[in-house]
Amino acid sequence: MSSALARPEILTLKPYVTAIQEPGTLRLNANEAPRSPLDDGLNRYPPIRPAGLQEKLAALFGVAQQNLLATRGSSEAIDLITRAFCRAYQDSVLVMPPTFSMYRVYAGMQGAAVVEVPLNAENNFCLNANEVLARCTDNCKLIFICSPNNPTGTSVPFPEIEKLLRSRAGKSLIVVDEAYIEFSDADSVALQLARFDNLVVLRTLSKAWGLAGTRCGAVIGNEGIIELLGRLVPPYAFSTPSSDRVLQSLSRVGESNARKLVAETIAERERVRNALRDLPCVTRVWPSDANFLLVKFASLGDVSKLLAQNHVLVRAFADSPLLANCARITIGTIEQNDQLLKALDDQSGSRS
Missing domain, CATH: 3.40.640.10 (Type I PLP-dependent aspartate aminotransferase-like (Major domain))
Incomplete structure:
Protein backbone atom coordinates (compact mmCIF):
# COMPACT_ATOMS: atom_id res chain seq x y z
CA MET A 1 0.00 0.00 0.00
CA SER A 251 -28.17 21.41 -6.05
CA ARG A 252 -29.71 20.79 -9.47
CA VAL A 253 -30.04 24.53 -10.00
CA GLY A 254 -26.49 25.10 -8.81
CA GLU A 255 -25.12 22.40 -11.07
CA SER A 256 -26.99 23.83 -14.05
CA ASN A 257 -25.57 27.29 -13.34
CA ALA A 258 -22.06 25.86 -12.98
CA ARG A 259 -22.31 24.10 -16.34
CA LYS A 260 -23.51 27.33 -17.92
CA LEU A 261 -20.62 29.24 -16.36
CA VAL A 262 -18.11 26.73 -17.74
CA ALA A 263 -19.61 26.86 -21.25
CA GLU A 264 -19.59 30.67 -21.24
CA THR A 265 -15.99 30.74 -20.00
CA ILE A 266 -14.78 28.35 -22.70
CA ALA A 267 -16.51 30.36 -25.44
CA GLU A 268 -15.04 33.61 -24.12
CA ARG A 269 -11.60 32.02 -23.74
CA GLU A 270 -11.48 31.24 -27.44
CA ARG A 271 -12.88 34.65 -28.44
CA VAL A 272 -10.33 36.48 -26.30
CA ARG A 273 -7.49 34.26 -27.53
CA ASN A 274 -8.30 35.04 -31.16
CA ALA A 275 -8.57 38.76 -30.41
CA LEU A 276 -5.27 38.83 -28.52
CA ARG A 277 -3.42 37.11 -31.34
CA ASP A 278 -4.32 40.02 -33.65
CA LEU A 279 -2.80 42.67 -31.38
CA PRO A 280 0.67 44.04 -32.27
CA CYS A 281 1.68 44.17 -28.59
CA VAL A 282 1.14 40.39 -28.29
CA THR A 283 3.78 37.97 -29.56
CA ARG A 284 2.19 34.65 -28.50
CA VAL A 285 -0.96 33.23 -26.91
CA TRP A 286 -0.75 29.61 -25.84
CA PRO A 287 -3.76 27.29 -26.22
CA SER A 288 -5.53 26.70 -22.92
CA ASP A 289 -7.77 24.09 -21.32
CA ALA A 290 -8.38 26.29 -18.27
CA ASN A 291 -10.23 29.52 -17.38
CA PHE A 292 -7.24 31.68 -18.28
CA LEU A 293 -4.74 32.36 -21.06
CA LEU A 294 -0.97 32.63 -20.92
CA VAL A 295 0.09 35.55 -23.08
CA LYS A 296 3.53 36.78 -24.13
CA PHE A 297 3.92 40.48 -24.85
CA ALA A 298 6.58 42.41 -26.72
CA SER A 299 7.02 44.47 -23.56
CA LEU A 300 5.20 43.30 -20.45
CA GLY A 301 6.40 46.37 -18.58
CA ASP A 302 4.65 48.76 -20.99
CA VAL A 303 1.50 46.63 -21.02
CA SER A 304 1.39 46.38 -17.22
CA LYS A 305 1.59 50.16 -16.83
CA LEU A 306 -1.23 50.72 -19.31
CA LEU A 307 -3.46 48.07 -17.75
CA ALA A 308 -2.87 49.57 -14.31
CA GLN A 309 -3.96 52.97 -15.65
CA ASN A 310 -7.15 51.26 -16.88
CA HIS A 311 -7.67 49.52 -13.51
CA VAL A 312 -7.13 46.06 -15.01
CA LEU A 313 -5.07 43.50 -13.10
CA VAL A 314 -3.36 40.51 -14.69
CA ARG A 315 -0.85 38.07 -13.19
CA ALA A 316 2.74 38.79 -14.26
CA PHE A 317 5.68 36.46 -13.59
CA ALA A 318 8.64 38.81 -13.35
CA ASP A 319 10.57 36.37 -11.14
CA SER A 320 10.32 33.45 -13.60
CA PRO A 321 12.88 33.26 -16.45
CA LEU A 322 10.64 30.65 -18.08
CA LEU A 323 7.87 33.24 -18.39
CA ALA A 324 9.71 36.38 -19.43
CA ASN A 325 7.27 39.04 -20.71
CA CYS A 326 4.37 36.67 -19.99
CA ALA A 327 1.15 37.27 -18.08
CA ARG A 328 -1.71 35.02 -17.10
CA ILE A 329 -5.08 36.56 -17.92
CA THR A 330 -8.23 35.21 -16.29
CA ILE A 331 -11.30 34.98 -18.50
CA GLY A 332 -14.06 37.20 -17.13
CA THR A 333 -17.46 38.24 -18.41
CA ILE A 334 -17.94 39.53 -21.95
CA GLU A 335 -17.92 43.11 -20.64
CA GLN A 336 -14.79 42.55 -18.54
CA ASN A 337 -12.96 40.90 -21.41
CA ASP A 338 -13.94 43.73 -23.75
CA GLN A 339 -12.49 46.22 -21.25
CA LEU A 340 -9.21 44.30 -21.27
CA LEU A 341 -9.09 44.07 -25.06
CA LYS A 342 -9.88 47.77 -25.50
CA ALA A 343 -7.05 48.73 -23.15
CA LEU A 344 -4.60 46.49 -25.02
CA ASP A 345 -5.83 47.75 -28.38
CA ASP A 346 -5.24 51.32 -27.20
CA GLN A 347 -1.72 50.25 -26.19
CA SER A 348 -1.10 48.83 -29.64
CA GLY A 349 -2.50 51.95 -31.29
CA SER A 350 -0.33 54.26 -29.22
CA ARG A 351 2.81 52.39 -30.38
CA SER A 352 1.95 52.34 -34.08
Whole structure:
Protein backbone atom coordinates (compact mmCIF):
# COMPACT_ATOMS: atom_id res chain seq x y z
CA MET A 1 0.00 0.00 0.00
CA SER A 2 1.28 3.47 -0.91
CA SER A 3 0.21 4.75 2.51
CA ALA A 4 3.30 2.93 3.82
CA LEU A 5 5.40 5.64 2.13
CA ALA A 6 4.25 8.11 4.81
CA ARG A 7 6.52 9.40 7.56
CA PRO A 8 6.90 6.74 10.30
CA GLU A 9 5.64 9.11 13.01
CA ILE A 10 2.49 9.81 10.97
CA LEU A 11 1.83 6.09 10.54
CA THR A 12 1.79 5.70 14.34
CA LEU A 13 0.08 9.03 15.10
CA LYS A 14 -3.04 8.82 17.24
CA PRO A 15 -5.50 11.49 16.10
CA TYR A 16 -7.20 13.89 18.50
CA VAL A 17 -10.33 12.46 20.12
CA THR A 18 -13.17 14.99 19.98
CA ALA A 19 -16.19 15.45 22.21
CA ILE A 20 -19.09 13.23 21.16
CA GLN A 21 -21.75 14.86 18.98
CA GLU A 22 -25.10 13.14 19.28
CA PRO A 23 -28.49 14.59 18.20
CA GLY A 24 -31.12 15.04 20.90
CA THR A 25 -28.64 15.28 23.76
CA LEU A 26 -27.70 18.09 26.13
CA ARG A 27 -24.20 18.96 24.98
CA LEU A 28 -22.12 20.02 27.97
CA ASN A 29 -19.00 18.19 26.87
CA ALA A 30 -17.27 20.62 24.43
CA ASN A 31 -17.07 23.93 26.37
CA GLU A 32 -19.34 25.65 23.84
CA ALA A 33 -21.17 28.86 24.70
CA PRO A 34 -24.90 28.44 25.45
CA ARG A 35 -25.83 30.87 22.65
CA SER A 36 -24.31 33.01 19.89
CA PRO A 37 -24.54 36.83 19.61
CA LEU A 38 -27.13 36.56 16.81
CA ASP A 39 -28.79 33.41 18.14
CA ASP A 40 -28.04 31.62 14.85
CA GLY A 41 -26.71 28.37 16.22
CA LEU A 42 -23.07 29.17 15.54
CA ASN A 43 -22.26 28.75 19.21
CA ARG A 44 -22.03 25.03 18.40
CA TYR A 45 -19.03 23.45 16.74
CA PRO A 46 -19.67 22.15 13.24
CA PRO A 47 -19.59 18.39 12.63
CA ILE A 48 -16.22 16.82 13.38
CA ARG A 49 -16.15 15.75 9.75
CA PRO A 50 -18.78 17.19 7.36
CA ALA A 51 -20.46 13.89 6.43
CA GLY A 52 -23.16 15.51 4.29
CA LEU A 53 -20.56 17.49 2.39
CA GLN A 54 -18.34 14.43 1.96
CA GLU A 55 -21.27 12.51 0.48
CA LYS A 56 -22.11 15.30 -1.99
CA LEU A 57 -18.51 15.78 -3.09
CA ALA A 58 -17.98 12.05 -3.57
CA ALA A 59 -21.07 11.89 -5.78
CA LEU A 60 -19.98 14.97 -7.72
CA PHE A 61 -16.51 13.60 -8.41
CA GLY A 62 -17.67 10.02 -9.03
CA VAL A 63 -15.77 8.27 -6.23
CA ALA A 64 -16.66 6.32 -3.09
CA GLN A 65 -16.93 8.31 0.12
CA GLN A 66 -14.06 6.40 1.72
CA ASN A 67 -11.81 7.59 -1.13
CA LEU A 68 -12.38 11.31 -0.51
CA LEU A 69 -11.52 13.83 2.18
CA ALA A 70 -13.07 17.31 2.10
CA THR A 71 -10.44 20.02 2.53
CA ARG A 72 -10.34 23.78 2.83
CA GLY A 73 -9.50 24.31 -0.81
CA SER A 74 -7.08 22.07 -2.65
CA SER A 75 -4.21 24.05 -1.10
CA GLU A 76 -4.89 22.42 2.26
CA ALA A 77 -4.73 19.04 0.53
CA ILE A 78 -1.26 19.87 -0.83
CA ASP A 79 -0.15 20.80 2.69
CA LEU A 80 -1.58 17.60 4.21
CA ILE A 81 0.04 15.34 1.61
CA THR A 82 3.43 17.04 1.95
CA ARG A 83 3.41 16.89 5.76
CA ALA A 84 2.26 13.28 5.78
CA PHE A 85 4.77 11.86 3.32
CA CYS A 86 7.91 14.02 3.40
CA ARG A 87 10.54 13.73 6.13
CA ALA A 88 12.30 17.03 6.75
CA TYR A 89 15.75 17.27 5.14
CA GLN A 90 15.49 13.71 3.80
CA ASP A 91 12.71 13.47 1.21
CA SER A 92 11.98 15.48 -1.91
CA VAL A 93 9.08 16.50 -4.12
CA LEU A 94 9.28 16.91 -7.88
CA VAL A 95 7.58 19.77 -9.71
CA MET A 96 7.49 20.91 -13.32
CA PRO A 97 7.76 24.70 -13.58
CA PRO A 98 6.19 26.89 -14.58
CA THR A 99 3.41 25.53 -12.38
CA PHE A 100 1.40 26.26 -9.24
CA SER A 101 3.94 27.64 -6.77
CA MET A 102 2.27 26.27 -3.63
CA TYR A 103 3.77 22.82 -4.27
CA ARG A 104 7.18 24.36 -3.74
CA VAL A 105 6.03 26.53 -0.82
CA TYR A 106 4.56 23.63 1.17
CA ALA A 107 7.65 21.53 0.45
CA GLY A 108 9.81 24.33 1.85
CA MET A 109 7.63 24.60 4.95
CA GLN A 110 8.10 20.88 5.55
CA GLY A 111 11.85 20.98 4.92
CA ALA A 112 11.59 18.80 1.81
CA ALA A 113 13.91 19.34 -1.12
CA VAL A 114 12.38 20.47 -4.43
CA VAL A 115 13.49 18.87 -7.70
CA GLU A 116 12.51 20.87 -10.80
CA VAL A 117 12.01 19.51 -14.31
CA PRO A 118 11.17 22.62 -16.38
CA LEU A 119 8.59 22.46 -19.13
CA ASN A 120 9.51 23.66 -22.61
CA ALA A 121 7.62 26.74 -23.82
CA GLU A 122 8.47 25.97 -27.45
CA ASN A 123 6.73 22.60 -27.05
CA ASN A 124 3.58 24.18 -25.54
CA PHE A 125 4.85 23.28 -22.05
CA CYS A 126 4.16 19.58 -22.62
CA LEU A 127 5.21 17.10 -19.93
CA ASN A 128 7.77 14.44 -20.85
CA ALA A 129 7.50 11.49 -18.46
CA ASN A 130 10.93 10.12 -19.39
CA GLU A 131 12.59 13.40 -18.40
CA VAL A 132 10.73 13.34 -15.09
CA LEU A 133 11.71 9.75 -14.34
CA ALA A 134 15.36 10.53 -15.11
CA ARG A 135 15.36 13.12 -12.30
CA CYS A 136 13.64 10.97 -9.66
CA THR A 137 15.71 9.77 -6.72
CA ASP A 138 15.03 7.09 -4.11
CA ASN A 139 13.75 9.78 -1.74
CA CYS A 140 11.35 11.41 -4.20
CA LYS A 141 8.07 10.91 -2.36
CA LEU A 142 5.73 13.20 -4.32
CA ILE A 143 5.43 14.13 -8.00
CA PHE A 144 3.01 17.01 -8.55
CA ILE A 145 1.24 17.28 -11.90
CA CYS A 146 -1.13 20.18 -12.51
CA SER A 147 -3.47 19.29 -15.39
CA PRO A 148 -4.59 21.59 -16.88
CA ASN A 149 -1.46 23.35 -15.70
CA ASN A 150 -1.45 26.71 -13.97
CA PRO A 151 -0.27 29.08 -15.47
CA THR A 152 0.21 27.50 -18.91
CA GLY A 153 -3.26 25.99 -19.43
CA THR A 154 -1.74 22.77 -20.81
CA SER A 155 -3.37 19.39 -20.15
CA VAL A 156 -1.23 16.29 -19.59
CA PRO A 157 -2.24 13.25 -21.70
CA PHE A 158 -3.05 10.27 -19.51
CA PRO A 159 -0.41 7.98 -21.10
CA GLU A 160 2.29 10.28 -19.68
CA ILE A 161 0.69 10.17 -16.22
CA GLU A 162 0.26 6.41 -16.50
CA LYS A 163 3.97 5.97 -17.26
CA LEU A 164 4.81 7.81 -14.04
CA LEU A 165 2.26 5.85 -12.02
CA ARG A 166 3.67 2.53 -13.20
CA SER A 167 7.35 3.45 -12.98
CA ARG A 168 7.10 5.00 -9.52
CA ALA A 169 4.74 2.43 -7.96
CA GLY A 170 5.82 1.78 -4.37
CA LYS A 171 8.21 4.74 -4.52
CA SER A 172 6.25 7.97 -5.10
CA LEU A 173 2.74 9.31 -4.96
CA ILE A 174 1.66 10.90 -8.24
CA VAL A 175 -0.48 13.87 -7.22
CA VAL A 176 -2.64 15.17 -10.07
CA ASP A 177 -4.11 18.62 -9.42
CA GLU A 178 -7.32 18.94 -11.45
CA ALA A 179 -8.38 22.42 -10.30
CA TYR A 180 -9.25 23.43 -13.86
CA ILE A 181 -10.35 20.15 -15.42
CA GLU A 182 -13.97 21.25 -15.94
CA PHE A 183 -12.74 23.70 -18.61
CA SER A 184 -11.11 20.87 -20.62
CA ASP A 185 -12.36 17.83 -22.53
CA ALA A 186 -10.39 15.40 -20.37
CA ASP A 187 -11.84 12.82 -18.00
CA SER A 188 -10.68 12.93 -14.39
CA VAL A 189 -7.84 10.54 -13.66
CA ALA A 190 -9.77 9.65 -10.50
CA LEU A 191 -11.52 7.12 -12.76
CA GLN A 192 -8.23 5.19 -12.64
CA LEU A 193 -8.08 5.04 -8.84
CA ALA A 194 -8.74 1.29 -8.63
CA ARG A 195 -5.83 0.60 -10.99
CA PHE A 196 -3.17 2.68 -9.28
CA ASP A 197 -2.51 2.58 -5.55
CA ASN A 198 -0.13 5.57 -5.75
CA LEU A 199 -2.56 7.96 -7.47
CA VAL A 200 -3.83 11.01 -5.58
CA VAL A 201 -6.19 13.56 -7.18
CA LEU A 202 -6.97 17.11 -6.04
CA ARG A 203 -10.27 18.81 -6.87
CA THR A 204 -11.76 22.19 -5.96
CA LEU A 205 -15.01 24.14 -6.20
CA SER A 206 -13.17 27.45 -6.49
CA LYS A 207 -13.04 27.65 -10.29
CA ALA A 208 -15.83 26.02 -12.30
CA TRP A 209 -18.32 26.25 -9.45
CA GLY A 210 -17.47 29.87 -8.57
CA LEU A 211 -17.12 29.09 -4.85
CA ALA A 212 -13.62 30.37 -4.08
CA GLY A 213 -14.98 32.21 -1.04
CA THR A 214 -16.11 28.97 0.63
CA ARG A 215 -12.62 27.38 0.45
CA CYS A 216 -13.91 23.94 -0.45
CA GLY A 217 -11.84 21.27 -2.12
CA ALA A 218 -11.15 17.57 -1.87
CA VAL A 219 -8.32 15.07 -1.97
CA ILE A 220 -9.07 11.71 -3.59
CA GLY A 221 -7.01 8.56 -3.13
CA ASN A 222 -7.02 5.00 -1.89
CA GLU A 223 -8.68 4.38 1.45
CA GLY A 224 -5.40 4.00 3.32
CA ILE A 225 -4.08 7.37 2.15
CA ILE A 226 -7.37 9.13 2.91
CA GLU A 227 -7.50 7.67 6.43
CA LEU A 228 -3.91 8.76 7.00
CA LEU A 229 -4.51 12.33 5.81
CA GLY A 230 -7.65 12.51 7.95
CA ARG A 231 -5.48 12.14 11.06
CA LEU A 232 -3.80 15.46 10.25
CA VAL A 233 -6.97 17.51 9.70
CA PRO A 234 -7.98 19.52 12.78
CA PRO A 235 -11.38 18.70 14.25
CA TYR A 236 -14.30 20.97 13.26
CA ALA A 237 -12.15 22.27 10.37
CA PHE A 238 -14.98 23.05 7.95
CA SER A 239 -17.09 25.97 9.17
CA THR A 240 -20.87 25.67 9.31
CA PRO A 241 -21.58 28.69 7.01
CA SER A 242 -19.15 27.42 4.36
CA SER A 243 -20.52 23.89 4.49
CA ASP A 244 -24.12 25.11 4.29
CA ARG A 245 -23.38 27.35 1.30
CA VAL A 246 -21.59 24.57 -0.57
CA LEU A 247 -24.46 22.15 0.03
CA GLN A 248 -26.93 24.75 -1.25
CA SER A 249 -24.80 25.26 -4.36
CA LEU A 250 -24.51 21.54 -5.09
CA SER A 251 -28.17 21.41 -6.05
CA ARG A 252 -29.71 20.79 -9.47
CA VAL A 253 -30.04 24.53 -10.00
CA GLY A 254 -26.49 25.10 -8.81
CA GLU A 255 -25.12 22.40 -11.07
CA SER A 256 -26.99 23.83 -14.05
CA ASN A 257 -25.57 27.29 -13.34
CA ALA A 258 -22.06 25.86 -12.98
CA ARG A 259 -22.31 24.10 -16.34
CA LYS A 260 -23.51 27.33 -17.92
CA LEU A 261 -20.62 29.24 -16.36
CA VAL A 262 -18.11 26.73 -17.74
CA ALA A 263 -19.61 26.86 -21.25
CA GLU A 264 -19.59 30.67 -21.24
CA THR A 265 -15.99 30.74 -20.00
CA ILE A 266 -14.78 28.35 -22.70
CA ALA A 267 -16.51 30.36 -25.44
CA GLU A 268 -15.04 33.61 -24.12
CA ARG A 269 -11.60 32.02 -23.74
CA GLU A 270 -11.48 31.24 -27.44
CA ARG A 271 -12.88 34.65 -28.44
CA VAL A 272 -10.33 36.48 -26.30
CA ARG A 273 -7.49 34.26 -27.53
CA ASN A 274 -8.30 35.04 -31.16
CA ALA A 275 -8.57 38.76 -30.41
CA LEU A 276 -5.27 38.83 -28.52
CA ARG A 277 -3.42 37.11 -31.34
CA ASP A 278 -4.32 40.02 -33.65
CA LEU A 279 -2.80 42.67 -31.38
CA PRO A 280 0.67 44.04 -32.27
CA CYS A 281 1.68 44.17 -28.59
CA VAL A 282 1.14 40.39 -28.29
CA THR A 283 3.78 37.97 -29.56
CA ARG A 284 2.19 34.65 -28.50
CA VAL A 285 -0.96 33.23 -26.91
CA TRP A 286 -0.75 29.61 -25.84
CA PRO A 287 -3.76 27.29 -26.22
CA SER A 288 -5.53 26.70 -22.92
CA ASP A 289 -7.77 24.09 -21.32
CA ALA A 290 -8.38 26.29 -18.27
CA ASN A 291 -10.23 29.52 -17.38
CA PHE A 292 -7.24 31.68 -18.28
CA LEU A 293 -4.74 32.36 -21.06
CA LEU A 294 -0.97 32.63 -20.92
CA VAL A 295 0.09 35.55 -23.08
CA LYS A 296 3.53 36.78 -24.13
CA PHE A 297 3.92 40.48 -24.85
CA ALA A 298 6.58 42.41 -26.72
CA SER A 299 7.02 44.47 -23.56
CA LEU A 300 5.20 43.30 -20.45
CA GLY A 301 6.40 46.37 -18.58
CA ASP A 302 4.65 48.76 -20.99
CA VAL A 303 1.50 46.63 -21.02
CA SER A 304 1.39 46.38 -17.22
CA LYS A 305 1.59 50.16 -16.83
CA LEU A 306 -1.23 50.72 -19.31
CA LEU A 307 -3.46 48.07 -17.75
CA ALA A 308 -2.87 49.57 -14.31
CA GLN A 309 -3.96 52.97 -15.65
CA ASN A 310 -7.15 51.26 -16.88
CA HIS A 311 -7.67 49.52 -13.51
CA VAL A 312 -7.13 46.06 -15.01
CA LEU A 313 -5.07 43.50 -13.10
CA VAL A 314 -3.36 40.51 -14.69
CA ARG A 315 -0.85 38.07 -13.19
CA ALA A 316 2.74 38.79 -14.26
CA PHE A 317 5.68 36.46 -13.59
CA ALA A 318 8.64 38.81 -13.35
CA ASP A 319 10.57 36.37 -11.14
CA SER A 320 10.32 33.45 -13.60
CA PRO A 321 12.88 33.26 -16.45
CA LEU A 322 10.64 30.65 -18.08
CA LEU A 323 7.87 33.24 -18.39
CA ALA A 324 9.71 36.38 -19.43
CA ASN A 325 7.27 39.04 -20.71
CA CYS A 326 4.37 36.67 -19.99
CA ALA A 327 1.15 37.27 -18.08
CA ARG A 328 -1.71 35.02 -17.10
CA ILE A 329 -5.08 36.56 -17.92
CA THR A 330 -8.23 35.21 -16.29
CA ILE A 331 -11.30 34.98 -18.50
CA GLY A 332 -14.06 37.20 -17.13
CA THR A 333 -17.46 38.24 -18.41
CA ILE A 334 -17.94 39.53 -21.95
CA GLU A 335 -17.92 43.11 -20.64
CA GLN A 336 -14.79 42.55 -18.54
CA ASN A 337 -12.96 40.90 -21.41
CA ASP A 338 -13.94 43.73 -23.75
CA GLN A 339 -12.49 46.22 -21.25
CA LEU A 340 -9.21 44.30 -21.27
CA LEU A 341 -9.09 44.07 -25.06
CA LYS A 342 -9.88 47.77 -25.50
CA ALA A 343 -7.05 48.73 -23.15
CA LEU A 344 -4.60 46.49 -25.02
CA ASP A 345 -5.83 47.75 -28.38
CA ASP A 346 -5.24 51.32 -27.20
CA GLN A 347 -1.72 50.25 -26.19
CA SER A 348 -1.10 48.83 -29.64
CA GLY A 349 -2.50 51.95 -31.29
CA SER A 350 -0.33 54.26 -29.22
CA ARG A 351 2.81 52.39 -30.38
CA SER A 352 1.95 52.34 -34.08
